[in-house]
Amino acid sequence: MNRIETMEERTVLFGKYETGRLLGKGTFAKVYYGRQIETNESVAIKVISKEQVKKEGMMEQIKREISATRLLRHPNIVQLKEVMATKTKIFIVMEYVKGGELFAKVAKGKLKEDQARKYFQQLISAVDFCHSRGVSHRDLKPENLLLDENGDLKISDFGLSSLPEQLRNDGLLHTQCGTPAYVAPEVLRKKGYDGSKTDIWSCGVILFVLLAGFLPFQDENIMKMYRKVFKAEFECPPWFSTEAKRLVSKLLVSDPERRITIPEIMRVPWFRKGYTRPLAFSPPPASSDKSFDEDFGSTAPAPADAANHKSQSPNFFNAFQFISSMSSGFDLSNLFESKRKAGTMFTSKCSSAAIMAKIEHAAKALSFKVGTVKDFKLRLQGPNEGRKGRLSVTAEVFEVAPEVAVVEFSKSAGDTLEYAKFCEEDVRPALKDIVWTWQGDGNKVDGEE
Template sequence: MDDPLEDSGAGAGAGDRRVIFGKYEMGRLLGQGMFAKVYYARDLVTSEGVAVKVIKTEQVRKEGLMEQITREISVMRLVRHRNVVQLTEVMATKTKIFLVMEYVRGGELFAKVAKGRLKEDLARKYFQQLISAIDYCHSRGVSHRDLKPENLLLDENEDLKVSDFGLSALPEQLRNDGMLHTQCGTPAYVAPEVLRKKGYDGATADIWSCGVILYVLLAGCLPFREDNVMHMYKKIFKAEYEFPPWFSADARRLISKLLMVNPSQRFTIPAIKQNPWFSKGLETPIAINELDHRDENKPESEKFSVKRSKSSPPFYNAFEFISSMSTGFDLSGMFETSRKSGSLFTSKFGAPIIMNKLESVAKKLNLKISFSNQNEYKLKMQGVSEGRKGKLSVTAEVFEVAPEVAVVELSKAAGDTLEYKKLCEEYIRPGLQEIVWSWQGEDSNR
């Protein structure tokens, strides 16, 4: 087996076991691309299966694709939906980046379609789940831009999971005209406005791809089939295709509205949801962060009495986290701006719990507390007495890195540096001990 630990410095377990960061036992190769390989792995704590995407940083850097990788991580953090493959953890060494993701056992939807067309009810179920996931992505400002059956996975319950956000786009990629301009995706599934190399709306282009996918599910073949790519493009530009005789009238009407050459005439997601063919037997999936969690998943709530906020703390760039929390290497060159260095620690507690504990410590130290108007997960703790350089003021801010992992950044806002270090080392740090997973530079493996 190709060794994911080769030159990685991630560390291995005893015997023949390949273990990364003391947390995941690596298994068979699931798939690979030009710069990354995906392995099956086992969580050593829970024994659950996960998928680990191993990315070679040197190759990605050479090709200028680091921005694409950081965007993929940011997008996967944003789209917490049960019909989207979930990112659970990001780790790195000097040579590799490890994305730990939900393992989806059922394989690609493409494999099922390759055996022949699907029954209408089953195709409808998958299409409903696809639209639910894409609707949620669009609500978060994310356009997928590479929707196709190969990027749609099936879990053990035969439910659909959207994967591979490597070509996805966020609002900051829009140009001054409010449009996207990068030509990308798989030609047979790409909207005509994308192929024309003009500005396009990513969400509307995704709808076209969904239309092609629905056709493929019901027909077992592509609507635009040509060995010559340019001939295929000509058909796409004219939306020139034929319906097989077994397509129902309602299915034909829906696909016709999805495969409209003019983006302004194409069905929107609200229109899709009102369509009779689509709405038949509809079960509405909900976002993961809207699900009710069982009490046993939140033991910290028994320890601290805190009402959870409806909002979420800001996201701490995964590479900044890796750079600041890992010893022996620096990944700061991977992103445009680096966060100023400060006292950092990670925690497995939720942001409200952390804020509650910070307040408690500040009160014990007789520090004056004030909160940021823009961010409820940022507070300032100020001393009441004058120091060498005035009153000492410490800022604490909580960031999300991944589900159930938070980073807390402590920094001096005013006052003397030596007084700040003494306060942190002798009082704040011991006071926060029960919620801290790891301080900066310390071994966080359990």
């Protein structure tokens, strides 16, 4: 029996989600209201046709949206909960944000300064978090800013976002994208741009719109509008406070090198009024790959069996996860699973207990604190405060076969660059005695030439 029951019959997906009313639709996707059956939690489920995505040439955009959103766990960013797929469809399960678009609120007229400041503070906090993870949104506008039931802002739609691997040799992005009224002048110049600086420009346009109720750069002729953008030619309405006017004028600077930075924004007295920095969420649980079982013949035990043997052996690693993560001979990226970075996963022929003991020994040698999260899963915390606090890493052992285990490292907190250094310079040498193959190294055994 197919584990995806049709929308018309029972509206149940994979036995986990019940789908409801249609929330919206686009060229190749429909978004439904959904309910997690076990927890009764409301979710939004984006259903994407693979055939239409390929026809429209949007495959990379969908993959990028999934990859970017997986990296971002912040109170002011719409959360990705799970990605599932069949041979014909992709299902992206997202946090359900029921307050609608910020655009609808702005369309009724300008906001009071305190309310505009609150939304701008939340926007800057979320954008700063994106940039710290190497993600530039590139399409920030009120239509992509949602409000939850508490009236808090949530950034959505990372379809045009950029990741570090999209940078050219000059360290810049070159794709023209975004919405004309919100796009930065350097994007229009076609000479390459820094995605994080263009996001700041868009934030400036958004702040102006929130306070004014209309756009800073307007003209019926699109070329005339672009000329105004190039020159940063705009006027603040008389009701802007002096402090707000000063901040907008520092955000909407045509030269990206002279434009205010996020650390500088956060030091502006107007911005700091009533501001408290939100805490980022912990990483999401590993996404379910049950939807791929039929295609790849996974022999993973049923959930009940796994629970009964929890303390005796590590979790069984899904066959799809193993093939897509470890084998350089299989390119399964068209199934839209985000690629893991090299150096975060390896196979070993040692016993799970031996692997755990070796990781604990190596971590303590690096002065990391070691704690057990659950059976066959460790939490490692770095000794020093980094750019984003102390580096916190989880290490989990999965069983692939009686003689083979997969070990996965993932960052729980801290700076991404510090985590990359930890994986490449600290973990690899310390664990070389128990490693069979590192992810991304193909079939080469660690230590072989």
